[in-house]
Amino acid sequence: MVDLGEDEDEFENFMLPLTVSFETVLQIFNxxxxxxxxxxxxxxxxxxxxxxAFALNTKTSYTMLFDxxxxxxxxxxxxxxxxxxxxxxxxxxILKLMAELMQNRS
Numbered sequence: 001m002v003d004l005g006e007d008e009d010e011f012e013n014f015m016l017p018l019t020v021s022f023e024t025v026l027q028i029f030n031x032x033x034x035x036x037x038x039x040x041x042x043x044x045x046x047x048x049x050x051x052x053a054f055a056l057n058t059k060t061s062y063t064m065l066f067d068x069x070x071x072x073x074x075x076x077x078x079x080x081x082x083x084x085x086x087x088x089x090x091x092x093x094i095l096k097l098m099a100e101l102m103q104n105r106s
Contacts (some may be wrong), residue, residue: 050100
């Protein structure tokens with residue numbers, strides 16, 4: 001990810017598995033869903049995204065990540081916090097991701 005530079009097509013290919021996961025979560029949210037499966041997926045997504053955000057060290061790559069997330073996928077994370085606000089196992093990874101996005105010094 002760090003070596004992608006400014007190649008948006010390569011970035012999209014790199015993010016494709018996460019895109020598929022978010023799209024799956026979005027479909028599950030819009031239908032009846034098994035809560036435990038969705039929670040596990042969202043926890044994993046938040047942890048993966050936090051790792052990616054932590055590794056970014058240029059403004060361009062950080063901007064590509066933020067543009068990929070907003071406005072499509074950040075509302076999913078917000079809905080997750082609203083739905084399971086009392087479950088730290090679910091909310092903590094998302095809040096740590098948000099902290100990394102807001103405090104990324106690169």
